[in-house]
Amino acid sequence: MKLIKTEEAVGHILCQDMTQIIADKSKGPRFKKGHVVTEKDVPVLLSMGKVNLYVWEMEPGMVHENDAAHRLAELCLGPGCVAAGEPSEGKIGINAACDGVLLVNSERLRAVNATDEVMVATRKGGFAVHEGDALAGTRVIPLVVREEVLAAAEAAAAGEKLLEVRPFSARTAAVIATGSEVASGLIEDAFTPVMEAKLAAFGIEVTCRATPGDEMDSVVAAIDGARAAGVDVVVCTGGMSVDPDDNTPGAIKRAGARIVTYGSPVLPGAMLLVGYFDEKGADGAVMRSVPVLGVPGCAMYNKATVLDLVLPRVAAGVPLAKADFVELGEGGLCLGCKPCTFPHCPFGR
Numbered sequence: 016m017k018l019i020k021t022e023e024a025v026g027h028i029l030c031q032d033m034t035q036i037i038a039d040k041s042k043g044p045r046f047k048k049g050h051v052v053t054e055k056d057v058p059v060l061l062s063m064g065k066v067n068l069y070v071w072e073m074e075p076g077m078v079h080e081n082d083a084a085h086r087l088a089e090l091c092l093g094p095g096c097v098a099a100g101e102p103s104e105g106k107i108g109i110n111a112a113c114d115g116v117l118l119v120n121s122e123r124l125r126a127v128n129a130t131d132e133v134m135v136a137t138r139k140g141g142f143a144v145h146e147g148d149a150l151a152g153t154r155v156i157p158l159v160v161r162e163e164v165l166a167a168a169e170a171a172a173a174g175e176k177l178l179e180v181r182p183f184s185a186r187t188a189a190v191i192a193t194g195s196e197v198a199s200g201l202i203e204d205a206f207t208p209v210m211e212a213k214l215a216a217f218g219i220e221v222t223c224r225a226t227p228g229d230e231m232d233s234v235v236a237a238i239d240g241a242r243a244a245g246v247d248v249v250v251c252t253g254g255m256s257v258d259p260d261d262n263t264p265g266a267i268k269r270a271g272a273r274i275v276t277y278g279s280p281v282l283p284g285a286m287l288l289v290g291y292f293d294e295k296g297a298d299g300a301v302m303r304s305v306p307v308l309g310v311p312g313c314a315m316y317n318k319a320t321v322l323d324l325v326l327p328r329v330a331a332g333v334p335l336a337k338a339d340f341v342e343l344g345e346g347g348l349c350l351g352c353k354p355c356t357f358p359h360c361p362f363g364r
């Protein structure tokens with residue numbers, strides 16, 4: 016920072032707000048901190064009594080905070096993301112360009128934020144967002160930064176984008192509500208309506224329903240039927256725990272699913288199973304992977320469970336791996352607040 020004559024300040028950056036007071040008319044910053052002084056500004060500044068100015072001198076190799084903001088925004092803008100306008104005071108926002116699930120490249124985000132003098136703050140990934148929602152904000156810390164600072168942030172991103180909004184793509188689902196008490200009509204099926212509502216939130220219609228009881232063969236046959244119907248998601252409810260007649264995990268396996276996880280570090284939802292039916296072409300390559308969920312009884316009674324943490328990605332066709340479930344442990348304890356304010360709460364964050 017340097018004090019220089021106003022006449023010599025063209026091209027340099029103001030280090031403080033310049034307040035202008037016009038009696039009975041206006042009072043406020045006429046020029047804001049960070050403003051780059053132009054020829055036209057000089058007479059105005061002089062008329063305000065500003066003979067000298069504190070400025071950052073724009074030397075070669077220095078980047079103004081607003082230009083830096085554009086560079087950082089570029090790191091964030093994966094598919095389904097858009098800049099929320101021009102930078103203001105060095106800060107730029109990133110918005111969702113469509114409805115979908117927000118995917119955050121956590122590893123690269125950490126790497127960028129580990130470099131000096133830059134910051135990127137995002138929403139938690141894995142949650143549903145709507146077109147126009149704010150996703151992230153980014154800026155450099157000082158008014159001007161050396162080019163190397165931005166180059167280091169860009170190197171940390173390693174050519175990958177930090178954010179993506181993946182649109183919901185699954186359209187149809189089967190709900191197979193297990194349990195002999197449900198099949199016999201002793202208990203009215205309350206799980207299918209819960210699942211219908213949860214799936215509808217992502218534009219998924221339940222086109223296939225079954226209540227096969229809890230015999231292994233019947234559940235496998237119901238799963239086979241759902242697959243033959245060509246649904247995008249297969250959901251089996253109940254029978255997920257440790258009772259002798261809890262056959263759902265075994266049936267999903269016997270129907271040919273590749274099991275990603277049986278068990279998740281989330282409460283409620285410890286007994287969740289997630290797998291895929293990999294459909295292979297003649298050459299043995301996987302053409303399509305249909306997700307299958309074994310949903311424990313808790314999801315029928317509780318407003319928020321592991322299902323709500325997983326469904327946005329399932330609905331968007333994001334392949335889930337064991338590591339995705341390992342991540343859920345931190346923040347995976349629902350506090351059971353009354354009333355429940357999910358998703359505006361710490362659950363899953």
Ligand SMILES: Nc1nc2c(c(=O)[nH]1)N[C@H]1C(S)=C(S)[C@@H](COP(=O)(O)OP(=O)(O)OC[C@H]3O[C@@H](n4cnc5c(N)ncnc54)[C@H](O)[C@@H]3O)O[C@H]1N2
Binds near residue numbers: 194205253261314
């Ligand atoms: N000894 C243990 N007991 C339990 C464990 C455990 O680890 N050890 N796990 C608990 C957890 S966690 C859960 S969650 C529950 C439920 O697991 P399930 O998926 O096996 O649930 P079900 O036994 O099939 O059903 C529980 C309850 O809900 C009724 N139900 C089931 N489906 C329907 C339906 N479609 N409509 C209406 N009602 C339904 C069912 O009749 C039972 O009353 O297990 C814990 N136990």
Ligand code: MOO
Binds near residue numbers: 282283286287312
């Ligand atoms: O832990 Mo159970 O699968 O949620 O209530």
